[in-house]
Amino acid sequence: MREEYRAELAEVTQTLVDMAEGVRDAMRQASAALLEADATGAEEVVLGDAETDARYHQVEERVYDLLARQAPVASDLRLVVTALHIGADLERMGDLACHVAKIALRRVPEVAVPEELRPVVGDMATTADRIAGKIADILRTADAARAAELERDDDEMDELQKQLYGLMLGTAWRHGVEPAVDGALLGRWYERFADHAVNAGQAVLYFVTGEAAAPAV
Amino acid sequence: MREEYRAELAEVTQTLVDMAEGVRDAMRQASAALLEADATGAEEVVLGDAETDARYHQVEERVYDLLARQAPVASDLRLVVTALHIGADLERMGDLACHVAKIALRRVPEVAVPEELRPVVGDMATTADRIAGKIADILRTADAARAAELERDDDEMDELQKQLYGLMLGTAWRHGVEPAVDGALLGRWYERFADHAVNAGQAVLYFVTGEAAAPAV
Numbered sequence: 001m002r003e004e005y006r007a008e009l010a011e012v013t014q015t016l017v018d019m020a021e022g023v024r025d026a027m028r029q030a031s032a033a034l035l036e037a038d039a040t041g042a043e044e045v046v047l048g049d050a051e052t053d054a055r056y057h058q059v060e061e062r063v064y065d066l067l068a069r070q071a072p073v074a075s076d077l078r079l080v081v082t083a084l085h086i087g088a089d090l091e092r093m094g095d096l097a098c099h100v101a102k103i104a105l106r107r108v109p110e111v112a113v114p115e116e117l118r119p120v121v122g123d124m125a126t127t128a129d130r131i132a133g134k135i136a137d138i139l140r141t142a143d144a145a146r147a148a149e150l151e152r153d154d155d156e157m158d159e160l161q162k163q164l165y166g167l168m169l170g171t172a173w174r175h176g177v178e179p180a181v182d183g184a185l186l187g188r189w190y191e192r193f194a195d196h197a198v199n200a201g202q203a204v205l206y207f208v209t210g211e212a213a214a215p216a217v
Numbered sequence: 218m219r220e221e222y223r224a225e226l227a228e229v230t231q232t233l234v235d236m237a238e239g240v241r242d243a244m245r246q247a248s249a250a251l252l253e254a255d256a257t258g259a260e261e262v263v264l265g266d267a268e269t270d271a272r273y274h275q276v277e278e279r280v281y282d283l284l285a286r287q288a289p290v291a292s293d294l295r296l297v298v299t300a301l302h303i304g305a306d307l308e309r310m311g312d313l314a315c316h317v318a319k320i321a322l323r324r325v326p327e328v329a330v331p332e333e334l335r336p337v338v339g340d341m342a343t344t345a346d347r348i349a350g351k352i353a354d355i356l357r358t359a360d361a362a363r364a365a366e367l368e369r370d371d372d373e374m375d376e377l378q379k380q381l382y383g384l385m386l387g388t389a390w391r392h393g394v395e396p397a398v399d400g401a402l403l404g405r406w407y408e409r410f411a412d413h414a415v416n417a418g419q420a421v422l423y424f425v426t427g428e429a430a431a432p433a434v
Contacts, residue, residue: 067284067294074285081281081298088305169395177397178386184398185405 005070012062012083013208017139019055019090020200024132026052026097027193031125034104034186035118037111045101052094059087075210082207089200093132096193103182112182114175117167124160124190127153131197138201142208150201157194161187222287229279229300230425234356236272236307237417241349243269243314244410248342251321251403252335254328262318269311276304292427299424306417310349313410320399329399331392334384338400341377341407344370348414355418359425367418374411378404 026045033041063083066072072080103112113121131153138146164187167173168180205211243262250258280300283289289297320329330338348370355363381404384390385397422428 064291064295064298067298068291071288074281077284078281081284081301084298084301085305088302165398168398173394177390177394180394180398181382181385181401184401188402188405 005066005072005076008062008066008070009080012059012066012080013139015055015059015062016083016086016090016204016207017136019052019059019087019094020132020136020139022048022052022055023090023093023097024129024136026094027100027128027132028125030097030100030104031121031128034100034112035122035125037104037108039105039108042101042104042108046098046105049094049098052091056087056091059083079207079210082203086200086203086207089196089203090135093193093196093200096189096196099189100186103186107182112179113186114179114183116172117164117179117183120160120164120167121186121190124157124164124187127157127160128190128193128197131157131194131201135197135200135204138204139208142205144205144209147201147205150198154194154198157191161191222283222289222293225279225283225287226297229276229283229297230356232272232276232279233300233303233307233421233424234353236269236276236304236311237349237353237356239265239269239272240307240310240314241346241353243311244317244345244349245342247314247317247321248338248345251317251329252339252342254321254325256322256325259318259321259325263315263322266311266315269308273304273308276300296424296427299420303417303420303424306413306420307352310410310413310417313406313413316406317403320403324399329396330403331396331400333389334381334396334400337377337381337384338403338407341374341381341404344374344377345407345410345414348374348411348418352414352417352421355421356425359422361422361426364418364422367415371411371415374408378408 026048029041030045032038033045063080066080067077106112111118131150134146134150134153137143164183168183173180243265246258247262249255250262280297283297284294323329328335348367351363351367351370354360381400385400390397
């Protein structure tokens with residue numbers, strides 16, 4: 001019974017790893033499509049989100065199944081339910097990658113991001129990619145040091161968002177309202193992607209070690 | 218045992234009702250503060266969010282407790298876990314009310330919303346209030362017709378968001394970039410508030426009737 005429980009938990013973990021890698025790829029591809037006005041790449045991201053949703057559904061089904069059949073004790077129970085929170089964060093990260101891809105699509109064949117914003121948006125994309133990569137890492141290795149880095153990564157993302165808004169609200173801005181509205185939303189989406197990743201990362205550490213103070217939700 | 222289970226479930230439901238009413242009040246007060254540049258009102262919303270968070274924590278504790286002590290059967294299990302999803306949506310709605318309040322605070326003593334946007338922002342606030350009110354109603358009355366209305370309310374919110382963006386991107390816009398960036402974020406927050414309410418409403422219907430096809434998450 002205990003062994004069966006562990007095996008089922010490992011399956012949930014593997015599905016979460018697949019989700020984490022999937023949303024990381026999605027955001028990477030969405031960012032590339034955004035900065036290169038690549039319609040095909042952006043469309044792939046939007047279509048690919050159904051797979052993330054399906055995996056989240058799998059996580060849910062497995063968790064319910066596990067709870068019903070194994071009736072885990074209180075501490076394990078909390079841990080198993082944490083998988084749902086992680087899945088929900090990852091699912092939302094996939095949605096945010098779609099939002100970025102849709103901004104790219106709305107402006108094709110133009111690049112949606114004016115030239116002077118591209119370096120900072122590129123940095124946001126790089127930070128998002130690094131953060132998302134850590135979720136899968138922590139799921140696989142239960143590395144607490146890696147999880148601790150996430151707060152710093154998130155601060156970096158907040159700083160980049162401030163830079164982005166500063167450029168749009170500065171006196172040198174010559175692009176008018178539309179790219180600023182897109183820029184405001186883009187900034188928000190990268191920032192939310194990082195927030196969800198930090199939430200997921202803290203919950204993941206608890207999920208794989210059972211040792212954090214509380215799951216982040 | 219069964220009776221005890223029902224009593225505990227009723228307690229969870231009551232905490233969710235309190236959360237739903239709390240976030241409804243928060244968004245109503247945030248919207249009023251936004252449109253009247255009322256710093257005190259906006260600050261109250263920001264400070265008050267801790268109570269919503271505390272209630273969400275209560276929902277979590279009660280759900281874990283209930284799962285551990287009552288070990289519900291598979292169908293009840295799914296239902297009990299749904300309370301966590303509802304709580305998470307409501308908690309997020311509280312955050313979004315705070316975001317609106319913070320925009321108000323950033324521009325005080327100015328009104329953050331330019332005059333020609335106020336009617337549509339006012340309509341978004343009214344729609345948000347109506348939607349949030351339905352969550353508590355459905356929790357109390359299990360009224361499926363009320364839950365069915367939420368999709369239409371959400372469509373209305375999407376339509377209002379389009380109107381808002383149309384005004385900011387139209388040729389008559391004379392306010393430059395900053396109020397447009399605020400406006401883009403405000404539109405997004407009301408829209409997300411409605412999205413979470415629709416999610417919560419569908420999950421609530423399942424939670425109180427056990428009869429919907431699946432919980433919305």
